[in-house]
Structures are given as structure tokens and as C-alpha cells.
Amino acid sequence: MFKSKQPAMYKFLFISLISALALNLTAQNIPSVEIKTMSGKTFNTADLTNNGKPIVISFWATWCKPCVKELSAIHENYIDWQEETGVKVIAISTDDSRSMSRVAPYVNSKGWDFEVYCDPNGEFKRAMNVANVPHTFLLDGNGKIVWQHTSYIDGDEEELFEKIKEIK
Amino acid sequence: MANYIVKSNLRPFIFLTHSLKIMRKIVYSLALVSIAFSSLFSQEEDEKKGHFSGNFQIDAQTYMEDTITGADKAPEIMLMNSYANLRYTYGKLTAGLRFESYLNTLQGISNAYDGTGIPYKFFNYKSDELEFTVGNFYEQFGSGMSLRAYEDKTLGIDNAFEGVLVRHNPHKGIYLKGLVGKQRLFFDLGPGIVRGADAEIQLNEAFKLDSVETQITLGGSFVSRYQADRNPILKLPENVAIMATRLSVQRGGFSIVSEYGYKINDPSADNLNNYQPGQAIMSDISFTKGTFGMVVGGKWLNNMSFRSSRSAQNNDLMLNYLPAISKNHIYSLPAMYPYATQLNGEAGIKAEIFYRLKPKTLLGGKYGTLITLNYSRVQTIDTTNLPMLDSIRPHWNRYETSFLSIGDERLYEDISIDIQKKLSKRVKSFFSLQYSAYNRQYIEGKDGMIEAFIFVGDMTFSLKPKHALRAELQFLSTKQDYGDWVTAALEYTVSPHWFVALVDQYNFGNSDSDKQLHYYMVRTGYTKGANRIQIGYGRQRQGVICIGGVCRMVPASTGFNISISSTF
Numbered sequence: 001m002f003k004s005k006q007p008a009m010y011k012f013l014f015i016s017l018i019s020a021l022a023l024n025l026t027a028q029n030i031p032s033v034e035i036k037t038m039s040g041k042t043f044n045t046a047d048l049t050n051n052g053k054p055i056v057i058s059f060w061a062t063w064c065k066p067c068v069k070e071l072s073a074i075h076e077n078y079i080d081w082q083e084e085t086g087v088k089v090i091a092i093s094t095d096d097s098r099s100m101s102r103v104a105p106y107v108n109s110k111g112w113d114f115e116v117y118c119d120p121n122g123e124f125k126r127a128m129n130v131a132n133v134p135h136t137f138l139l140d141g142n143g144k145i146v147w148q149h150t151s152y153i154d155g156d157e158e159e160l161f162e163k164i165k166e167i168k
Numbered sequence: 169m170a171n172y173i174v175k176s177n178l179r180p181f182i183f184l185t186h187s188l189k190i191m192r193k194i195v196y197s198l199a200l201v202s203i204a205f206s207s208l209f210s211q212e213e214d215e216k217k218g219h220f221s222g223n224f225q226i227d228a229q230t231y232m233e234d235t236i237t238g239a240d241k242a243p244e245i246m247l248m249n250s251y252a253n254l255r256y257t258y259g260k261l262t263a264g265l266r267f268e269s270y271l272n273t274l275q276g277i278s279n280a281y282d283g284t285g286i287p288y289k290f291f292n293y294k295s296d297e298l299e300f301t302v303g304n305f306y307e308q309f310g311s312g313m314s315l316r317a318y319e320d321k322t323l324g325i326d327n328a329f330e331g332v333l334v335r336h337n338p339h340k341g342i343y344l345k346g347l348v349g350k351q352r353l354f355f356d357l358g359p360g361i362v363r364g365a366d367a368e369i370q371l372n373e374a375f376k377l378d379s380v381e382t383q384i385t386l387g388g389s390f391v392s393r394y395q396a397d398r399n400p401i402l403k404l405p406e407n408v409a410i411m412a413t414r415l416s417v418q419r420g421g422f423s424i425v426s427e428y429g430y431k432i433n434d435p436s437a438d439n440l441n442n443y444q445p446g447q448a449i450m451s452d453i454s455f456t457k458g459t460f461g462m463v464v465g466g467k468w469l470n471n472m473s474f475r476s477s478r479s480a481q482n483n484d485l486m487l488n489y490l491p492a493i494s495k496n497h498i499y500s501l502p503a504m505y506p507y508a509t510q511l512n513g514e515a516g517i518k519a520e521i522f523y524r525l526k527p528k529t530l531l532g533g534k535y536g537t538l539i540t541l542n543y544s545r546v547q548t549i550d551t552t553n554l555p556m557l558d559s560i561r562p563h564w565n566r567y568e569t570s571f572l573s574i575g576d577e578r579l580y581e582d583i584s585i586d587i588q589k590k591l592s593k594r595v596k597s598f599f600s601l602q603y604s605a606y607n608r609q610y611i612e613g614k615d616g617m618i619e620a621f622i623f624v625g626d627m628t629f630s631l632k633p634k635h636a637l638r639a640e641l642q643f644l645s646t647k648q649d650y651g652d653w654v655t656a657a658l659e660y661t662v663s664p665h666w667f668v669a670l671v672d673q674y675n676f677g678n679s680d681s682d683k684q685l686h687y688y689m690v691r692t693g694y695t696k697g698a699n700r701i702q703i704g705y706g707r708q709r710q711g712v713i714c715i716g717g718v719c720r721m722v723p724a725s726t727g728f729n730i731s732i733s734s735t736f
Binding site for chain 2: 147156
């Protein structure tokens, strides 16, 4: 039946598509993909949670200068942000097996206290439709993506914080 | 897949009608999938509803003739690479596809991509313990020593599989994977059929050793490639296997990750039909405590290139991934002489130390200072050539070597120190000094050993809220190749939307005074949320771009460029 080439069939399918969309389309949730914790354990991204508070997911890499700048800027304000909004920042390293071993010592020497995971073959990156790093997502308390941003220039963290505050 | 490909040399109106047909096909397939999902899973509607998401990117450039740099005009004047991903998720099901268009392919990326098509499409079901994908997929076993299918659009790499992938999680801490497929080769598939299996066990989770601080993970993989033997002279193995075993131990700030791999005889274009088996070992040990961190690593490999076709070259049909041990340098001049893994044999070591001097100390200053020291060195392995025994049927090991042997020839060495320091509330700084040695003679067969000393200085000034100026200065000094270079860059940014940048690379030390050229570039861009547009004009010097130790050559070019990207 699906192989039918008749225009009427297509029209029917098209209308069905639109109605299916109207019925089903909702904001995006975190897809379920396996990533690695810093201790090498497998972790499912669907389990990323902050008990009903906002979450920031930032895709980065140790070799990506603007990514590191962005996370450093967030780090400088993190305590205040947490106090004010309860936000949790999750940093997803896209370093592959060449530089994955650098991630833990690098994060530690930077003093970052984010939750950090590794996505060495870009599976989570692909599921979130990230084309380039840095790419930052803001999720509300229900785990829905409410805002996202690509690239980083100095001061961008203020816009992010404004968006976090809007969630409340 | 083949019927979606539109060859670029067809007349434009044919392309248009074909595009419309493709678009219609996409819409109708998605309609089908969507309806199927809604009817099948309507009972789950309340908790998990379907949604579309995706992204889009276009990179286009004009190529003008530049008699000064020797850059060529492209016959098409403008070239373009672009793609769009579309995903539909409904509960446990996901379907997706990627439309790609190279009309024609940007210089520096193989023009075998020329054309338009849908080379990536899949259907995936994922529950807690079982997942399967039919269609195209990416996968990596361990560090990638035995298998890695991945994409890197900057390098023009996409060796995705087309076939079937199953992942099974039978017990907490136990992960099994199996796949069968062929690999993507531009808009076609490679000849080899690949069968792979991988098992990983996280001991603490599997045996409920929650109280044990030491975390241990063991893994093993087996990958086999079938390719028919049609060689009239040689008797080539039709089934070639690679196997690897890995270990990861972590306790507090200490961690060790190690993998050993063995490949059965695989005569190929890469190893000049060497019948010898291949071997590789790779280990990284890291330690971190307080603001101190370090990584030391070692690697040894012999004859470990593995592709899904014996005759594949360049970056085509790579089946495993053996990353370079050297550091991936970020700035342009430090990355001028990058190193890529020598798949036929190399022995390397690396060490990197990170240390943050605490704020409010004598050396740390008011805000603290991060110091990074890096060293890496790669040698050849020690080999003894063997004579050919039978010239009629030349099946022979071309040389012999012993495991972990080190040869006399230095292939690459670099040492660098980076200092990152915030000087005041408004000024951030970065400085780096580096020495690099690159054995171009051995690797590319010309120019001898290139030794370079490099300096980088980068300062960012916050001028007023949301306005920043970044100034960058780089020097590279070498007696070989094109001689000395200086790069100066200025970038003015207005958060959250705008940037303007000026870059000039000046080859002031070129021994030929006619070639002491300026490679200038002007760029500006606008970002709003996940949408971004960037335009630029200028000259690009001939060079090498490397990511993960895989490289591509970029020819000299002059012209306008534009990039647009969006995630939705």
C-alpha cells in the first residue's frame, strides 16, 4: 500500500503527516544515549537530572579554545548561579580517544565543579543535533530544551544566565 | 542509496526536478514513519510524544585567481558543501536521515563527493536492555583500535556503516554489541563486508561491588572483514580479522586506560602487500589531585592500518582509529607542522602536566595561573628487511620486528609550555612557547627534518559590558620550509551576537623575497541562539588541517566564504 504512486495517496499521507505533527509535536527531551563517566562507567543521558531545577548542557573539548573560555566564565559565576536558581551545569567532552585521558586532569586543574561526561564518538552530540562545539543547551525542570546557543564570545554567559532566570 | 544520487554535471533544471522528487520522497517517508508511530504507540501518547529535530549547515567559498599566492580560480567560481540532518523520535523509536549536497566539493576535500544525495538514513529502537539500528550508523569499540566509524565534516571523513547494529545490556554492567555492514565511500559503499562484536564488563556494577573504591572495566572486541580475492598473482586472504582487548582501572584521581590489538595478515596498498600480522599497544596513565593533573602515555604499533578495502587510500574506508600521540595544537602557527600516526609502524611517548597556582599566592597572582607542560616524541620501530622468497608468488613478510622495539629515526618531537593568567578583572592572557621537529623527509619524502620555535601571545580586554577586544600575536621561526612567519589577529566581539576579526599571516622569512606574502582574512559573524552566519574574505595559505591525528591538505585559495548553521 505504501508503495502507491497515486497523487491522492500522497495528499492523504501529507495531510496525515500534518495532523500527526499537530497531535504529537512537543518540545524536545534529552534523547537516550550511552556516554561515559569520568571513571569509565557507562551512563545513559536520559538519566541526567537536577530534581526539577534547570540544567545547562555544554558540549566542549579540551582542544577547543572558545569552549574552555565559556566553561571558565560559567565556573567564575557558578556558585552565585546555583544559589539563585539551583541550576546544574553538565559538561559533555567530545574529546575522542586521542585526548580523552586529558579530560579529568584538565577539569581538575581548572577547578571546575561541573558534572563531566565523555562522548568520544559523538553519539550524544549527534542525537542533540550539535554541528560544532561549543554548543550549549538550557533545559527546564521537566527536561525540555527551552533555549540553545552555538559558539561563544566573551560575555555570552550573561545571556545564558538571563535565560536561566526566566525559567523560574 | 544509488537512486538518490544526482550527478553534478547534469543540467540545472534536471537537478531541480530531482531535488523536488527527493524532497517529496523525504516528506512522504516521514509521513509514513510518523503515522506508523502514532498508530502503533498511541497508548504511550501521554508520557512520550514524538518530535522532530535537526540541524543544517552550509559552507560556500568563491575561488579567484591570485597570481601572487598562486591560488587557482575554480572553473565553477563558487563551491559549496552542505548538509541537513532530520530526526524524528517517538518513544523508543527514532528515525533519521541526512541530506548532503556538494556542488561542487570545496577544495581540499575529495571531489568524489561531488553531487547530492541521502547517504545517511536509519531506523532505531532502544529500550533499557536492547537496542537495534538498521540503515546507517556510527560505532566505536574501545579506543577505536579495532573499529571506529565516525564523521568529521571538516576533514571530509564519513565512514558510517550501512547495515545492522545490535546492542544488548543483559545485566547491569555488561554491554554487548554486534554489527554487520559495509562502509560508506562518498556516495557509495566500500567492497568489504564488516562483521564486528564487542563486549564490555564493568566489574563493580556487574558484581555489585559498590563499596570497592577501585573501578575496573574490561573489554574485548573482534572484527572481521570479508573481501573477495580477484588478484591474479597473489593469494590474498579474503577474511581478515583484528582483535583487541582493553582494561581501564580508576581509583580516586588515578586512572589507567590500556588497549592491545592484533591483526591477522592483511596485505594491502597501505603496507605494500606485506603478509606480516600487525600489533599495537596503547596506554594512558593519568593522575590528578587538587589543582595538579598529569597524563603520561605510550604507544607502539606495527602494520595496523585496517580498512574495509585492501586498495583504499587517503582517508577512505578506514575501519579502525589510531590517534596521534602528539598534542592537538589550537593556534595556527603551532599547528603548522602537525603529526599524523604512521600506520605502518611507530613508537611514541607523551607527557603532559597541568598545574594551577592558587590565587593570592606570590606566583599565582590575584586570580591564579594555569601552567601546562607538554612533551611528545615519536620514533620509527626497529625493523630488518627480509628477502623475497618467491618472485612468482611473492607472499612474504617484508621485514621483521620485535614487539616494543624502537628504531633510530625521530619522526616527531614537540615540547611546549602554556601559561594562562587573568591579569585583572578586565584582562585575560595566554602565552605559549614551543619547539617542534617534524621529519618530513621520512613521512612525505622531501625537505628533511623541519625544526621550528614558536611563540604565541593572546590577550583579551573587556572594554565595557559585553564588548571585548582580543589581540593575538604568533611567531614561528624555522630555517627550513618557508622560513619565518608572523601572525597577528584582532577580534572585536559584542555579546551575544556580533564579531569582527582581522587576521594577517606574513611569511616575512621566506628565502625567496617574491614569496614574502601576506595572507590576510577579514571575517564577521552574527549568532542568535543556535543560528549562526559568518562571512569572510581573504587568502588562505596552503596547509594541513588535522583532527585526531587525521589530516587533510588545504590548497592556497583567495575569495569570499560564507557559513550558515542552525540547530532546531
